[in-house]
Every structure is written in structure tokens, then in C-alpha cells.
Amino acid sequence: MTLIDLANPTRFLALTARLLPWLAAATIILLAIGLYQSATAPDDYQQGATVKIMFIHVPNAWLSMFVWGVMSIASLGTLVWRHPLADVAAKAAAPIGASFTFLALLTGSLWGRPMWGTYWEWDARLTSVLILFLMYLGLMALWRAVDDPSRAARAAAVLTLVGALNLPIIKFSVDWWNTLHQPASVMRMGGSSLDRSFLIPLLVMAIAFTLLFVTLHLAAMRNEILRRRVRSLQMMQASRVAFSEVGTGSREGSTSKEVGAA
Amino acid sequence: MQLSGHGVTCVRGGREVFAGLDFGAGSGEAVAVVGRNGSGKTSLLRLIAGLLIPAGGTIALHGGDAELTLPEQCHYLGHRDALKPALSVAENLTFWADFLGGERFDAGESLATVGLDHAADLPAAFLSAGQRRRLSLARLLTVRRPVWLLDEPTTALDVAGQDMFSGLMREHLARGGLIVAATHAPLGIDSRELRIGGAV
Amino acid sequence: MTALSALIRRDIRIALRVGGGALIGVLFFLTVVVLMPFAVGPDLALLSRLGPAILWLGALLASLLTLDRLFMADHEDGSLDLITMSRTPLELACAAKALAHWLAAGLPLIVATPVLGLLLNLDMVATGAVALTLLAGTPALTFTGMIGAALAVTLHRGGLLMAVLVLPLSIPVLIFGVAASQAAIVGPMTFGAPFSILCALSLVSLVIGPFAAAASLKHGLD
Numbered sequence: 001m002t003l004i005d006l007a008n009p010t011r012f013l014a015l016t017a018r019l020l021p022w023l024a025a026a027t028i029i030l031l032a033i034g035l036y037q038s039a040t041a042p043d044d045y046q047q048g049a050t051v052k053i054m055f056i057h058v059p060n061a062w063l064s065m066f067v068w069g070v071m072s073i074a075s076l077g078t079l080v081w082r083h084p085l086a087d088v089a090a091k092a093a094a095p096i097g098a099s100f101t102f103l104a105l106l107t108g109s110l111w112g113r114p115m116w117g118t119y120w121e122w123d124a125r126l127t128s129v130l131i132l133f134l135m136y137l138g139l140m141a142l143w144r145a146v147d148d149p150s151r152a153a154r155a156a157a158v159l160t161l162v163g164a165l166n167l168p169i170i171k172f173s174v175d176w177w178n179t180l181h182q183p184a185s186v187m188r189m190g191g192s193s194l195d196r197s198f199l200i201p202l203l204v205m206a207i208a209f210t211l212l213f214v215t216l217h218l219a220a221m222r223n224e225i226l227r228r229r230v231r232s233l234q235m236m237q238a239s240r241v242a243f244s245e246v247g248t249g250s251r252e253g254s255t256s257k258e259v260g261a262a
Numbered sequence: 263m264q265l266s267g268h269g270v271t272c273v274r275g276g277r278e279v280f281a282g283l284d285f286g287a288g289s290g291e292a293v294a295v296v297g298r299n300g301s302g303k304t305s306l307l308r309l310i311a312g313l314l315i316p317a318g319g320t321i322a323l324h325g326g327d328a329e330l331t332l333p334e335q336c337h338y339l340g341h342r343d344a345l346k347p348a349l350s351v352a353e354n355l356t357f358w359a360d361f362l363g364g365e366r367f368d369a370g371e372s373l374a375t376v377g378l379d380h381a382a383d384l385p386a387a388f389l390s391a392g393q394r395r396r397l398s399l400a401r402l403l404t405v406r407r408p409v410w411l412l413d414e415p416t417t418a419l420d421v422a423g424q425d426m427f428s429g430l431m432r433e434h435l436a437r438g439g440l441i442v443a444a445t446h447a448p449l450g451i452d453s454r455e456l457r458i459g460g461a462v
Numbered sequence: 463m464t465a466l467s468a469l470i471r472r473d474i475r476i477a478l479r480v481g482g483g484a485l486i487g488v489l490f491f492l493t494v495v496v497l498m499p500f501a502v503g504p505d506l507a508l509l510s511r512l513g514p515a516i517l518w519l520g521a522l523l524a525s526l527l528t529l530d531r532l533f534m535a536d537h538e539d540g541s542l543d544l545i546t547m548s549r550t551p552l553e554l555a556c557a558a559k560a561l562a563h564w565l566a567a568g569l570p571l572i573v574a575t576p577v578l579g580l581l582l583n584l585d586m587v588a589t590g591a592v593a594l595t596l597l598a599g600t601p602a603l604t605f606t607g608m609i610g611a612a613l614a615v616t617l618h619r620g621g622l623l624m625a626v627l628v629l630p631l632s633i634p635v636l637i638f639g640v641a642a643s644q645a646a647i648v649g650p651m652t653f654g655a656p657f658s659i660l661c662a663l664s665l666v667s668l669v670i671g672p673f674a675a676a677a678s679l680k681h682g683l684d
Contacts (some may be wrong), residue, residue, distance in 0.1 A: 109580075122504030130496060132582075137489050139414045147347070147387055147480055177500060213474050238388040313543055313683050333547040348479040349472065351598025360468030362548055 004111030007084050009225050016218045023215040030208035037201035053111040055201055059209035060104035061125075064132055065167075069215065071139075072164040073153075075157035085221070087153030091143055091161060092220035094215060098136035126179035128171050135163050149228060153179050263289045263325040263408060265310070265332075265440055271318035279305050282319070289325075289408075292431065292441040293454035301459025303444035304340075307411045310442060311338040326408060336409040337402045343394045344401075347387035351378055353361045354386050355400055356366050365433065372403035372410045391418040399427060402434075410434060412443040416450075424450060464549045466558040468547045473562035484566040488574050491524040495578045497668035501661035506583040513582035514592050514643035520578070521571050521596050522629075522636060525603045528567045538552065540681070542615070552679060557672040568600040594679055595658060595660060599639040602664040605671030606631045612675035616682025624682045635663055641683070 038055035071093045077086025108118045108126050120126070139156060146152035272279040274420070279302035287293045295303045296375055308314040312333030323332045345354050355369045373379045376396040381389065387420040388395065395418045402410060410431075416424050428450035431441060443449055499509060514634035532552040536542040536559075545555050564662045572593055578588030610628035617623070663669075 118506065118583055120583065121506070122499050122509075127499075127504075134489075134493055135494060137492075141486050141489055144480055145483075147487075178504060234384050235388045238384050238393065239390065240380060299638070311543070311547055313546060315683070330549065334549050336544060336547065338547060340540050340543060342538070342543075344540040344544050346472070346476055346541075348476050353472075353475070357468055357472045358544070359471075361465045361550070362544070363465055364549070 009085065009088075012085060016222055020215065020218060020222075021108060023211060023218065027208060027211040027215050029225065030204060030211060034201055034205040034208045041197055044135060045106070048179060050111060050114050051198075053107050054198070054206050057104060057107035057111055058202060059206045060100050060107060060256065061129060062206055063209055063213055064097060064104050064129060064185075066099035066210065067093050067100060068132070068164060069252065070217070071097065071160045075160040078153050078157040079161070085225075087149065087157065087215070088221050088224045090153070090156060092157075092224045093217055094136060094139050094143060096216050096220060098133065098140060100209075101133040101136055101215070105133060120177065124175045128174050131170055131174070132167070135234050139163070149231075172248060263323065263324050263438065263441065263447050264440070265321075265323050265409060267310075267321040268317060269319035270306075270309060270316050270321060272302055272309060272314065273317040274314075276301075278317075283458060285304060285456050287440045287442060287454070289438040289440060290435045292443065292449065292451055293456050294449055294453040295442060295444045295456045295458060296446070297457055297459040300370060303458065304413055306458065307340075307413050307442060307444055310409075310412050311336050313338070323409065326393075332364060332409075336411050337405075337407045338411045338413075339398055339402065339411050339415055343398045345386045345389075345394055345397060349386060351386055351389070352382040352395055352459055353370065353398060358401045359404045362401075365406050365407065367404050369400070372400040375403060375430070376400045377423075392420055392423055395419055396423060399430065403430065406422060406437075408439045410439060410441045410443075412441065412445075414445060414447075415443055416445070416447050463550065466554060468475065469545075469550075469555060469558045470562040470565070473559055475564045477562070477566035483531065484570065487524045487528040487567040488570045490527065491534065491571050491574060492578065494520040494523060494683065495581065499582075509586075510583040510588070513588060514595075514647065515604070515640050516582060517575060517592050517595050518596070518599075518636060518640050518643070521575075521600060522603060525568050525600055525677075526610075526625060529563065529604065529607040529611050529628075530614055530621055532563055532608055533615045533675075534611070537613050537615045544658065545574055546679070551673045552676040556675045557605075559667075560671060561674070564601055564604040571600065572596050588643070588647045589630055591643045594646075595639045595642045595657065598642075598657065598660050598664055599635050602635045602660070602667040603632055603633075604677060605664075605667040606635075607675045609678065610670050612678040627649055629632075636680060638663065649657050662675045663668045664671060 034055070038052055041052065041055070043049050043051065071090045073091035073094065074086045077083040079089065100231060105126065108129065112121055112123070112126070113119050142159060143149075143152050143157050146155070263277055264286060265288075268284055270283045271281040272283075279300075283306070283416065284439070285293065295306055297303055300416075305314060309316050310332070312331070320321060320366075321332065322336060324331075326335050333442075344358070349357070351373065352369065355373065359366055359369055370382065376399050378393060378400065380394055386394070386397065395415075415429060430451065431451050435441065441453075443453070474484075495516055498512070499521075501664045502508060502512060508596045530632070533542060536545065548555070549579055575593040575596060576589050579592065584592065607624075607628050612625040613627060614621075614624045638660040641651070642653055644662055645651040645656055
């Protein structure tokens with residue numbers, strides 16, 4: 001199955017209709033396993049039971065960046081390869097990415113409450129995620145601001161790619177800004193020094209969340225394709241002439257214009 | 263009912279567009295304002311609608327509703343359609359019906375008359391220029407007002423649309439209304455010509 | 463009354479639909495507030511001291527910058543002509559449009575305040591005080607801002623010119639808004655005095671705004 005085969009929306013809809021139940025089932029099973037393992041994982045000797053927020057927080061944070069990556073590839077698809085489904089993929093991913101980013105912020109701040117004593121600390125990590133969240137919201141606002149999706153697609157694609165290039169710079173600046181003002185942040189997570197009893201549930205959760213994203217994304221893409229079909233049907237309906245009661249003669253003049261636009 | 267203007271002078275941007283213009287129209291009468299581009303056809307309509315203030319002269323409607331001012335008894339159909347693309351066709355029409363007030367007729371029927379009943383629930387953004395014009399016409403049918411001020415009303419309308427519109431104007435005149443239309447194209451109804459700004 | 467409620471409902475509907483700008487104001491508010499710590503540093507004690515001022519500045523900019531299209535859109539599509547000609551006095555129509563704008567763009571700012579208070583380390587009392595002063599003060603911003611929006615139509619210039627015209631007019635609101643929130647948080651003044659003045663400013667602008675805007679629109683007819 002190549003990308004070209006998927007270019008046809010009808011084929012995409014048929015394929016995803018068959019794929020989605022399996023994906024959903026796999027997501028549920030993995031999530032159940034991951035949650036069970038997380039619940040039974042030992043408490044941290046410093047942080048106690050609060051460490052379990054990590055099993056939700058880290059996958060969300062990972063996906064907040066992963067989704068932007070997916071959108072960037074989709075944007076390349078829009079701008080370079082002109083893949084017909086690319087902007088559908090980019091548009092459908094934005095709200096999902098924003099939700100994961102929001103959950104990362106929420107769980108981060110809930111985790112911060114016992115650690116820092118406040119819900120929010122201008123910690124370099126959290127701050128970067130907050131900026132990412134703002135960029136997601138801006139992107140969604142851009143999609144919403146323009147009525148015609150194909151016109152919004154190019155603008156959104158450019159913004160997504162610029163964002164992707166800027167994200168490392170923003171991350172670096174925030175790190176620099178943060179260390180300028182305060183020494184090391186309270187919370188440190190050495191990735192590799194993590195104990196196996198934490199690592200395995202975390203990996204399972206990360207895969208489960210990624211599957212969750214893929215499932216939601218495909219479903220959202222289906223919705224977007226159907227929404228666009230409704231839109232063009234509506235435009236065709238608008239240009240249809242229901243004019244039998246009044247007047248006679250030809251009315252092709254007013255109808256021919258819009259079929260092209262649809 | 264008699265609409266009359268005496269010695270109406272219009273100055274725009276320091277330039278005198280026309281001066282000392284006399285005109286009149288009675289119930290059931292249509293006046294076609296003709297003249298070359300820039301002769302002040304649109305300005306005359308906007309003066310009657312109260313959207314411009316005359317530099318001299320008076321415009322008055324005698325025998326109308328004494329409680330209302332002249333602009334409140336006018337329908338002004340300008341170049342711009344006063345439609346919001348984000349609202350549906352029906353929402354656009356009912357908004358104007360609610361906002362303009364007065365005697366009100368069924369919005370759905372007006373839409374059917376102008377041939378847009380199939381599009382009532384669609385966003386106005388999907389309409390073509392001609393359909394937008396038809397929707398504006400539906401406004402004139404839903405809220406009844408005696409004076410119609412029409413600025414190039416037939417632009418963007420196809421042949422069938424122009425026929426339909428001529429029919430609507432005839433009905434309006436038969437009800438005792440009066441029409442002042444600025445136009446280059448023939449209106450398709452019996453009308454008196456008011457030439458402004460010299461020869462074409 | 464039907465005419466005015468129809469106008470309010472239409473404007474809110476447009477603001478909330480695709481292409482409407484209601485939620486962009488909140489996003490702008492959020493962004494401005496998030497930018498502040500990068501300028502003043504992440505020190506939570508400092509941020510909580512500056513918090514009310516930051517929130518007020520953000521709300522001020524957000525509510526004014528969304529205003530410049532208030533009459534411009536209606537002017538461009540010809541709706542303003544029909545509104546001017548209608549039986550509804552133009553002053554009341556202006557007031558209705560401003561009210562609709564405040565409901566669609568001003569109220570969400572107040573709803574967003576608690577979240578932003580969290581980012582700036584404001585406690586419950588401080589956040590409540592800021593939200594309350596914004597509730598009392600943002601109508602003043604909208605109703606003075608509408609004068610600028612009407613001038614923007616008259617002069618065929620929008621955007622920054624409008625901001626330059628209107629921002630000085632909003633200084634009193636800013637002064638008493640921030641003063642009232644600070645009074646509630648640290649004292650030593652009583653909350654009542656500046657808050658009453660803030661409410662008075664809102665009430666005065668509720669009257670002056672529509673008249674000035676309508677006069678400007680009528681004068682600028684062409």
C-alpha cells in the first residue's frame with residue numbers, strides 16, 4: 001500500500017473503515033496493559049505515589065511533539081508533493097495535538113503541585129510545552145479563520161514548517177532564559193537512569209498513546225473528508241436552480257460558475 | 263403618495279456633482295435615473311435614502327406614514343448586498359426582517375419567489391453574485407416599504423432573474439409603491455426617465 | 463426591542479462562526495500574558511506582584527485590538543447603510559453592536575483570567591479581584607473603543623491608527639482597574655473606592671460611547 005494508493009479519498013475511506021476497529025482494539029488493549037502496569041509499579045523513594053503521573057505525562061509530552069512532526073510531514077506533502085490528503089491530515093492532527101499538549105501541561109502542573117508547591121513554575125520544560133500549546137492554538141485559529149479549506153491549507157503548511165524550524169530555537173532560548181534566572185529546576189528526570197520497573201510501563205504507555213493518536217487521527221481525517229464532501233454538495237445544491245414557479249427561459253448563466261469552485 | 267425633490271444640489275469631495283435638480287414620482291410610478299458614469303445617479307439615490315446630506319434643496323415624501331421619516335420608508339438596494347457570508351440564507355433574511363421591523367411577510371415565501379428556497383439553510387458564502395442579488399431582493403419582499411431605491415438592480419441577474427425582477431417591480435407599483443432606479447440597462451417596466459448630468 | 467436583540471444575536475453568531483474573531487482575542491490575551499515572564503523573568507514572587515497589571519494590560523490590548531472591525535465589516539458589505547436608514551436610532555444600534563462584541567470577545571477574556579492567574583502565581587483572592595475588576599472595567603474599554611472603531615470607518619483607516627486614538631482614552635480605566643485589584647490583594651487602600659470609580663467609568667462610557675460613535679458614523683456618511 002503506497003501513498004499514491006491512498007491519494008484517492010474514496011479508497012482512503014474504505015481502507016480506514018476496515019482498519020479503524022483493529023486499531024481501536026489494539027489501543028484499548030495496550031492502554032489497559034499500560035495502565036495496569038503503571039498502577040502496580042513501585043512508588044518512587046523520593047516522590048512517592050505522585051511519580052505515577054509520569055506514566056500519563058510523558059506519553060502526552062512525547063505526542064505533543066510527535067504530532068507536530070506528523071503535521072510537518074503533512075505540510076511538506078501539501079507544499080512539495082501536492083498530495084491530496086496531506087492538508088486533510090494536517091488539519092485533522094492540529095486539534096488532537098493541541099489536546100495532547102494540553103494534557104501534558106495539565107498533568108505537568110498537577111505533578112508540580114506536590115513538587116513545587118504551586119501548580120505552575122516557569123520551568124524550562126513546561127514553558128516550552130506551553131509555547132507549543134500556543135502555537136497549536138494559533139494554527140487552529142488559522143484553519144478556522146479561512147472558510148475555504150484549500151486556501152487555508154497552504155498558509156497553515158507554511159506556518160507549521162516555520163514552527164517546526166523554530167521549535168528547537170524556542171526550546172534553546174527558553175532553556176537559556178530559565179538557567180539565566182534560576183539554577184537547576186526542581187525536577188530532573190534522567191532518561192536512561194530510569195529503573196526498569198518504570199521504563200517498561202512507560203514504554204507500553206508511550207506506544208499505547210501513539211496508537212491512540214493514530215486511531216483518532218484517522219477517524220478525524222475521515223470526518224474532515226466527509227465534511228468537505230458535505231461542503232461541496234452544499235455548494236452544488238446552492239447552484240442548483242429550483243426556479244420552476246417563476247419566470248421562464250434559460251438560467252444556465254447563474255449555475256455554471258460554481259460547479260468549478262466545488 | 264408623492265416623492266418630490268426641489269433644487270437638490272449634491273457636492274461630493276468638494277466637487278459639485280449636480281445642482282438644482284427637480285424630480286418627482288407618484289404612487290405606482292417608476293423613475294429611471296439615467297446619465298453617464300459619474301453623473302451622480304448613485305448619489306441621488308443615497309440623498310433620497312438619507313445616506314448623504316444635500317448641499318442644497320429639499321427632498322420630501324408626501325402622503326406616506328406621517329410617523330416615519332423618508333429613509334425609514336425606503337428600501338435601498340445598493341451595489342453591496344448587506345449579506346453576511348457566515349450566516350445562512352434564511353438567517354440573513356430573517357435578521358433584516360427582524361431588524362427593519364414594520365409589516366412583515368413570510369420569509370420562506372419570499373425566498374421561493376426569488377428562487378432561493380432550496381438554499382435557505384446553506385451559508386450565504388456559497389451563493390453566486392446573481393444569487394446574492396436575488397437574496398437582497400427577497401429582503402424587499404419580506405419587509406414592505408413604499409419607496410424602492412434601486413442602484414443598478416439588474417446587474418448580475420440572468421435573463422430569468424431579470425424577468426422575475428420586472429414582475430416584482432410591477433407588483434410593487436400596482437400596490438401603489440414607487441420606484442427610483444439608477445440604471446444603464448432598461449428596467450423592463452414602464453418608467454419615466456430622469457436624465458442627470460447632461461447628455462450621455 | 464426585536465430589532466436590537468436581532469442585531470445582538472446576529473453579531474454574536476458571526477463572531478462565533480468560522481471566520482469570526484471572538485476566540486482570537488482570548489488567544490491573543492493568553493499569548494501576551496505568557497510573553498511577560500520572558501521579559502521580567504520567571505521569579506514567581508515578582509510575577510504575582512505584577513500579575514494584576516499584566517492581566518489588565520493583556521485584557522486591554524486584547525479587547526481593543528479585536529474592536530477595529532466592529533463597524534468596518536458592516537460598512538464594507540453595505541449593512542451599515544441599512545442600519546443607518548432603519549427605524550432603530552443609530553445610537554441604540556451602536557450600543558447593541560458594542561454589547562454583542564463585549565459578550566462575544568470581552569466575556570471570554572474574563573473567563574480565561576483564572577487560568578492565566580495560575581500561570582502568574584496569583585492566589586484565589588487576587589485572581590477573583592482581577593476577574594471582578596475586569597468584569598466591571600472591560601465594558602468601559604469596549605464602549606470607548608467603539609468610538610475609535612467608528613472613526614476608523616469615517617477615515618477609512620483601521621488597525622494601528624485606531625489603537626493610537628483609543629489607547630490614551632483607556633488610561634483612566636487601566637489606572638482604576640489595576641488600583642482596585644491591587645487594593646484587594648495588598649491594600650492599603652480600600653477596594654471599594656477605586657472599584658466604584660471603575661464602575662462609574664463604565665457607566666459613563668456606556669452613555670458617551672454610542673452617542674459619539676453614532677455621531678461619527680453619521681458625519682462620515684458617503
